Amino acid sequence: MDLTAPVLTGYGVWNPLAWLIAFIAAAIIVYLIWKTGESSYKRGTEQGRPYLSGNAEPDKGAVHIRASNLYWGYLQALKPYYDTIVPVHTGVLTDYMVWFVAVTALLLLIIGGLP
Amino acid sequence: MKLTKSFNRSLWVFHLNTGSCNGCEIEIVATVTPRYDPERFGMKLVGSPKHADVLLVTGPVTKKMAPRVRRVYEQVPDPKLVMCIGTCGQSGGVFYDSYNLDGPIDQVLPVDVYVPGCPPRPEAIIFGVVKALEKLERLEAAQ
Numbered sequence: 001m002d003l004t005a006p007v008l009t010g011y012g013v014w015n016p017l018a019w020l021i022a023f024i025a026a027a028i029i030v031y032l033i034w035k036t037g038e039s040s041y042k043r044g045t046e047q048g049r050p051y052l053s054g055n056a057e058p059d060k061g062a063v064h065i066r067a068s069n070l071y072w073g074y075l076q077a078l079k080p081y082y083d084t085i086v087p088v089h090t091g092v093l094t095d096y097m098v099w100f101v102a103v104t105a106l107l108l109l110i111i112g113g114l115p
Numbered sequence: 116m117k118l119t120k121s122f123n124r125s126l127w128v129f130h131l132n133t134g135s136c137n138g139c140e141i142e143i144v145a146t147v148t149p150r151y152d153p154e155r156f157g158m159k160l161v162g163s164p165k166h167a168d169v170l171l172v173t174g175p176v177t178k179k180m181a182p183r184v185r186r187v188y189e190q191v192p193d194p195k196l197v198m199c200i201g202t203c204g205q206s207g208g209v210f211y212d213s214y215n216l217d218g219p220i221d222q223v224l225p226v227d228v229y230v231p232g233c234p235p236r237p238e239a240i241i242f243g244v245v246k247a248l249e250k251l252e253r254l255e256a257a258q
Contacts, residue, residue: 051165
């Protein structure tokens with residue numbers, strides 16, 4: 001099998017040599033643009049930090065959008081549910097045992113029916 | 116300071132107001148209008164100090180602006196020039212005895228060219244740019 005031969009897929013043509021030539025040409029253009037850059041650029045100084053009208057750059061954590069913002073609408077839609085359910089989670093083991101016994105009794109009544 | 120060939124051909128300018136009354140700003144804007152058209156020499160105002168060769172500073176440098184002026188100066192890539200536009204940057208001007216000044220500008224930054232006037236006319240600002248180019252030529256010759 002000739003790896004450099006064009007392949008007709010029925011939807012188009014795949015020519016590895018053409019891709020290789022395009023990649024090399026792009027790499028040369030990228031190198032030439034990179035070469036024109038200012039070599040005296042100082043890393044790790046203010047030259048590498050963003051320009052914020054002369055203000056100091058805040059901590060990354062202070063300016064980044066928190067992940068919880070992504071599902072803010074979801075939490076807002078379920079707010080009545082959370083308002084009810086969060087206070088029930090007291091963290092006291094006996095409270096959870098009471099809930100367990102009560103829900104089990106309720107299920108037994110529903111499944112077994114009233115005597 | 117290493118000078119590149121392109122540096123003294125097309126100076127890109129970043130303007131920084133350090134507490135000016137806006138008189139100098141109006142003249143700077145007038146300078147870049149088609150009437151004077153410094154862009155035919157490759158000179159233009161840019162929006163970030165990271166793209167600039169020249170820092171055009173106006174105003175007497177208030178205490179609040181001094182650290183910001185230093186930061187913006189550091190953000191301009193080397194080699195760079197500082198032009199002081201207007202009397203306020205040179206002496207404090209009408210604000211010379213204010214309690215709220217860290218300036219004039221040469222107390223905060225090394226200044227290469229002074230353009231006096233309150234405010235200086237566009238012709239004076241362009242003359243200042245010519246002086247900056249002359250300084251660059253002298254630096255280049257000394258290299």
